[in-house]
Amino acid sequence: MKKIMILGGGQYSKQVFHTLADAGFVTICVDRDPQAPCGALADVFYPVDIMDLEGVCAIARSTHTDGIMAINDFGTRTASYVAGELSLAGLPIETVDAANDKGRMRDVWSKQGLAQPQYRVFKTLEELKEMTEQIGFPCVVKPTESGGGGRGVSVLRSPDDIAWAYQFAQPYVRNGRFIVEEYVEGIEMTIESFSNGGEVTILAMSDKAKPDLRTRVATSLNYPAAFSRVILKQVRNLVIAAVKAIGVQIGMAHTEVIVASDGPKLVELGARGGGGHIFHTIIEAVSGFNAPVQTARILTGMQVTIPELTDNGAVYRFFTPSRGILKGVRNLEAAALLEGILDIGLTKNIGDLVGDFENSLQRTGFVVTKGQTREAAIVVADRAESMVEFIVDPC
Template structure:
């Protein structure tokens, strides 16, 4: 008789779980709210159901259990571990208690559990749209962090340093909350780490501890992670012990409970503090890609087995590699073309390139971890070589923006903003040199590759500044030359052609190579 498993989610992050469940011989029934989810073709059967609708999922699962048999239910990399726990509890399937899943899904409940257990976690309050900021008893002095109690991927999550920022951030966080609640907590300063675990009848097996690379305050944008962490062993163990204690405090590791846990841990000057713990395997390419590449262990395999009532297997590492994931991003606009994909794929140690945009896509500078343009994954024995390869491959992807979209022009006009930041943040000396530079000299729109020069800016090239992706000034002008098809020689005078001056360099320093190419394309259009 076939063993049937339900997997919630048919997105990219659920792909490994679906594939592995089929490899294990399970008949794989996949649910998703979207009929266009990319991993639907991997499933043996697909049903379109809203993953928030636990009652409808229960009705479907019970029907399946009664008609064909059902062995288990799971998810990976989604917000819907509570739906999984609800169905498992109602149908007598392996899993965790529904109340424990709520503890791990609602950040307010989560923080309360940690506080009750005496675990290191920031002071917090919970707010709704009815609360007036000036009347709140805040959990501490600024800086604070505001985020929805029930969303993932950094949506609606940001740091605030003033009451004025608080009002805007609170409205944003509440907009992203399904329950209309947000949490306000004291900011934890320090590097951040991600960790996965399989939990089986009280036994917690760690499945990777990674360095997270977070940028672009006041938001918390993960530009990648590196597996395994490079932090000292004693600090690793301190973080892992805090993580294990957090799992127990949420009720995820009781006798009879089986499932997974994903944690974000901050290492502050006072030691480890829990960012959050979810009752699922991680998204962000960690549980499905970087830990398997680095260790040879596929956490989704053990997760599928225990969801189906079997013992976990395959959790002993067979490799000792470094794996790096790095994102590539864009300034605001509309994608005209995507270049360099084959170069990126052919880079050293590149295992995967995930593209999340296409020609015609609207793109924005990321304010959360679901609005990036794509990701590169590399794996090799040397840590530095692996990281450098991932970063080089990510820089090889060049995104040209449509010159007809005024969104980009509006972005380029706002130099010196806190957010989105300038691609190259000039100091006062460089800014003064730029402001004294001659303006672009062009009588009318250029139509081809006439004699087009750029005014020299040697101080910029010598500055050592890097853009969002780590490109130097020289690398950025080379990218602009490649995309525009122009040689763009440096010359202090136009020599009868077109001299790109102050406005060109302003576009470059504000928006990187994308700003420079957009500026040229606007002259051409």
């Protein structure tokens, strides 16, 4: 039986451990939280920070692990380091550095001539003021590296937004660098891909619904993406080129694109599967490809065969209650019984502030649905969302 070390044991990762156990893998969970939800699901659990390179490497060496899997951005550098030290399958550090730092990422894509917004990297508020004069308004400010989840991302409509955007991003900046980008009007997409020996296979593509908020947090991902075959082919070709340019030779990549009036443009890429339910539930529901198992197989040196992929419907919907203190929730259990529900739940507790869309980590809850078509999955998601009632004290 192959041993796979998984970096991260949070609530959203439970299904990864269940799936790998069912496939016959011995799972080793590493998470700094001694009470990590996945700790009890793994065969072995170590309460160690996944960013502790030497600590994780020592565990991998002592347990004779056959492969190491990062399921979020914070673990990708550690996975790369451990794989290099122990001669395991993995990505080179140059690849994960480019995938984590949006400035480096865009520099790589720029050298390849790939379609993307104009951008500038900066460090200070004064530099941002200069850069916005070059980029123009509206524009987008982000940390170049924040760990994902939309942390510190905002849209600037005028010079009056500059100071606020800088201060909003600053707490999430991990390397002292920010990036300002041209704002591209269009519909955002997420694209999941799997690389095997440099051959990139597109597994699932969604389009996003986003409210007109400064922080631009998505409220729904709908599969498959509703674009013409011509546009979808352009997106596929662009994403494959982007994944190869960054250097993701094996395993998952999660890429985001904006489809503008003049064609698709790259937003960003993560050298791991999509977050939340995407990696372990949605990809398989849409395509029939079991991403956790196939990723574990390729990382432990086993053969991987890409099956004939399907293109079923799925929806990843996020609840949007009004802003206030959560006092109660009604009909969640009833909604869970609807046909086509893959999962439904809350990410906030009674007494928490809800309706504050600072980033994707502040969402209140979710429903994941499936259907033979996109439209069928949307119908189920709409019905579930209409059933669930949030009791909120405004604030």
